[in-house]
Amino acid sequence: MDSYINVPVAPRGQDVRRTESIKLYGPDAFDGMRRAGALTARCLDGVSELVRDGTALAQINAFVLDFAADHDAVPATLGYKGYQYACCTSVNHVVCHGFPNEKKLHDGDIVNIDVTLIHDGWYGDSSRMYVVGKPKRAAERLIQIAHETMMQGIRIIRPGARLGDIGHAIQTYAHSKRCSVVRDFCGHGIGQVFHDSPNILNFGRAGTGPELREGMIFTVEPMINLGRADVKMLADDWTAVTRDKSLSAQFEHSVGVTADGVEIFTLSPAGLHAPGIELRTISA
Ligand code: MF3
Ligand code: CO
Numbered sequence: 001m002d003s004y005i006n007v008p009v010a011p012r013g014q015d016v017r018r019t020e021s022i023k024l025y026g027p028d029a030f031d032g033m034r035r036a037g038a039l040t041a042r043c044l045d046g047v048s049e050l051v052r053d054g055t056a057l058a059q060i061n062a063f064v065l066d067f068a069a070d071h072d073a074v075p076a077t078l079g080y081k082g083y084q085y086a087c088c089t090s091v092n093h094v095v096c097h098g099f100p101n102e103k104k105l106h107d108g109d110i111v112n113i114d115v116t117l118i119h120d121g122w123y124g125d126s127s128r129m130y131v132v133g134k135p136k137r138a139a140e141r142l143i144q145i146a147h148e149t150m151m152q153g154i155r156i157i158r159p160g161a162r163l164g165d166i167g168h169a170i171q172t173y174a175h176s177k178r179c180s181v182v183r184d185f186c187g188h189g190i191g192q193v194f195h196d197s198p199n200i201l202n203f204g205r206a207g208t209g210p211e212l213r214e215g216m217i218f219t220v221e222p223m224i225n226l227g228r229a230d231v232k233m234l235a236d237d238w239t240a241v242t243r244d245k246s247l248s249a250q251f252e253h254s255v256g257v258t259a260d261g262v263e264i265f266t267l268s269p270a271g272l273h274a275p276g277i278e279l280r281t282i283s284a
C-alpha cells in the first residue's frame, strides 16, 4: 500500500499535469521519519566531540560514514548528483555544501554540519552550527539568531497555515535582527526521497501558497547572513559562499505537520540544539 496520498496544489485554472503536488503521509511514515530523524540527530550529537582546533573536516566525514555503517544507515549525500561526501561542512562565510576535505578547523571558526541519513528507506535531514573554541561575539549572536529564525518558521506550522507563512515568519524575524536571508536555497519535501516538492522558501508573504495539511513532511532550513544576502558559487560548483565574505549560519530540521501543530523529527536527544542554548528546553 502507498504510504502517502498526493494533494494537487494547482492554483485554479492551471494545468494540473504541470503543477507539483504535496504528499500526505500516515502514521507509518511518521514512525519511519521519527526513527531516521532520531538517528541523524544522534549523529549530529556525536560529531560535537570532533569540533575542535586542528580537526580536519575529513575526520567529520569519516565519523558520519562510520556512524551510518554502525547504525544500518546510508548517508544520502554520498553520490547525490555527483557529490562525493557523507555530509556538508560549511565554515564561516561558506553558506552551504562545503566539502569535508583536508582543511582544518581553527579556534574561533563556526561551522554548519549537515547530515542526511537514510534509515529503513526514510530520510532524516538536519544541520546545526558548531563553534571551535571561543568564537567572536558577533558569530555567537548570528548563530543564536539563525537558530531562532528556524524555530520561528517551525512554530507557525499547523494545518490551515499557508506555506507562505513559513517564509514570512523566517524573513520577518531575521530582518528584525538586521540579518539577511539567503534566497538561493530553500527547504524541501522529504520522506522516502531526498528532495521532494514543495520548496520551502525562506521568504514570502503571509497567507499565500498552498494550505498546510496534516501528514505533510518537509525540512525547514534557512541560511542567515550577517552581511548581505548575495551568494557566489565556487569553481567546484558546490560550495556557496557569501559574496561580501560575511559570516553565514544555518540550522535545519525535518518536520511533519500533525493534527494540531508540528512534530520535529530531528531534535537532539542530548539537548545539543545550538551552541549556547543547550540547557534551554526547545519546544515547538
Ligand atoms: N542536506 C542538504 C539539504 O539540506 C543537501 C545537501 S546535497 C549535497 O538539503 F549534495 F550537497 F550534499
Ligand atoms: Co535539507
Ligand code: CO
Residues within 6 Å of the ligand: 114, 115, 116, 125, 126, 127, 252
Ligand atoms: Co540538510
